[in-house]
Amino acid sequence: MRLPKLSKLELQIMEALWSGGPLAIREIQETFPQKGRPAYTTVQTMVYRLEVKKALRRARKIGNAHIFEALISRDAAQRRLVDDFLGMFGGRMQPVMAQLIEAGNLTTKDVADAEKLLRDLSKKRKDA
Amino acid sequence: MRLPKLSKLELQIMEALWSGGPLAIREIQETFPQKGRPAYTTVQTMVYRLEVKKALRRARKIGNAHIFEALISRDAAQRRLVDDFLGMFGGRMQPVMAQLIEAGNLTTKDVADAEKLLRDLSKKRKDA
DNA sequence: TAGCATCTATTACGATTGTAGGTGGAATAA
DNA sequence: TTATTCCACCTACAATCGTAATAGATGCTA
Numbered sequence: 001m002r003l004p005k006l007s008k009l010e011l012q013i014m015e016a017l018w019s020g021g022p023l024a025i026r027e028i029q030e031t032f033p034q035k036g037r038p039a040y041t042t043v044q045t046m047v048y049r050l051e052v053k054k055a056l057r058r059a060r061k062i063g064n065a066h067i068f069e070a071l072i073s074r075d076a077a078q079r080r081l082v083d084d085f086l087g088m089f090g091g092r093m094q095p096v097m098a099q100l101i102e103a104g105n106l107t108t109k110d111v112a113d114a115e116k117l118l119r120d121l122s123k124k125r126k127d128a
Numbered sequence: 129m130r131l132p133k134l135s136k137l138e139l140q141i142m143e144a145l146w147s148g149g150p151l152a153i154r155e156i157q158e159t160f161p162q163k164g165r166p167a168y169t170t171v172q173t174m175v176y177r178l179e180v181k182k183a184l185r186r187a188r189k190i191g192n193a194h195i196f197e198a199l200i201s202r203d204a205a206q207r208r209l210v211d212d213f214l215g216m217f218g219g220r221m222q223p224v225m226a227q228l229i230e231a232g233n234l235t236t237k238d239v240a241d242a243e244k245l246l247r248d249l250s251k252k253r254k255d256a
Numbered sequence: 257t258a259g260c261a262t263c264t265a266t267t268a269c270g271a272t273t274g275t276a277g278g279t280g281g282a283a284t285a286a
Numbered sequence: 287t288t289a290t291t292c293c294a295c296c297t298a299c300a301a302t303c304g305t306a307a308t309a310g311a312t313g314c315t316a
């Protein structure tokens with residue numbers, strides 16, 4: 001499993017590490033909104049499981065608390081997520097786009113940005 | 129659970145019903161490619177579970193075999209799928225698009241189509 | 257009608273995910 | 287130094303999913 005599959009909660013934990021640097025479990029837990037915040041031990045359990053999956057590791061210790069850091073990149077994790085998602089649609093992009101647009105998730109600006117990104121990317125690929 | 133969450137396999141089964149009309153379990157099973165086709169009873173179990181979730185129902189009987197039909201629309205199911213997916217990204221569209229494009233999942237044509245769809249849609253909304 | 261093929265219905269099991277309690281040890285505050 | 291707080295570690299458990307076997311009923315075929 002080069003790129004383990006991460007659940008939503010696992011992703012939220014990874015997100016804390018990606019954007020907040022190495023953190024202790026208590027700190028990760030506190031990145032969740034008070035409303036509906038999971039128990040300390042719940043976060044702990046998920047962190048341990050992420051450790052088993054080699055998605056993160058213990059970087060050092062402060063007092064008796066472990067400090068964890070991400071081992072896989074946000075990009076890699078998201079890539080995996082997108083792949084799985086597309087798999088749900090049989091890999092066909094068209095219905096996905098249609099769905100995004102009809103549900104109003106995709107704005108004109110998003111599409112314009114996408115266009116620009118595509119242009120830049122194809123240019124870069126030509127250059128290389 | 130107005131819109132139950134469907135797994136990949138469940139979606140594939142629903143897909144058979146959506147595109148193939150009411151089907152018997154054997155028929156659903158045979159829509160899977162020979163290579164890696166799940167056992168008859170595996171499909172059966174999933175169909176039963178979809179029945180409990182009210183995603184499909186027994187429409188009638190032929191001989192002693194039940195014929196199943198979809199109760200939820202492909203659109204509704206996909207909407208749910210997209211929502212969950214966006215939830216994984218914290219609801220932010222931008223990283224999703226970036227990911228799709230960088231992974232090469234999104235072509236120039238896809239974006240052009242999206243643009244057209246957006247235009248048509250905003251026109252329709254203005255008209256209404 | 258006897259037997260084979262086919263279905264239904266039930267049951268089981270391992271993996272994953274979300275949830276968290278309990279126990280004991282370490283750090284800190286008084 | 288003692289009491290309180292915080293943390294680590296282990297254990298548990300229900301729900302969901304994928305997988306399928308088994309047993310019993312039904313229908314078709316020779």
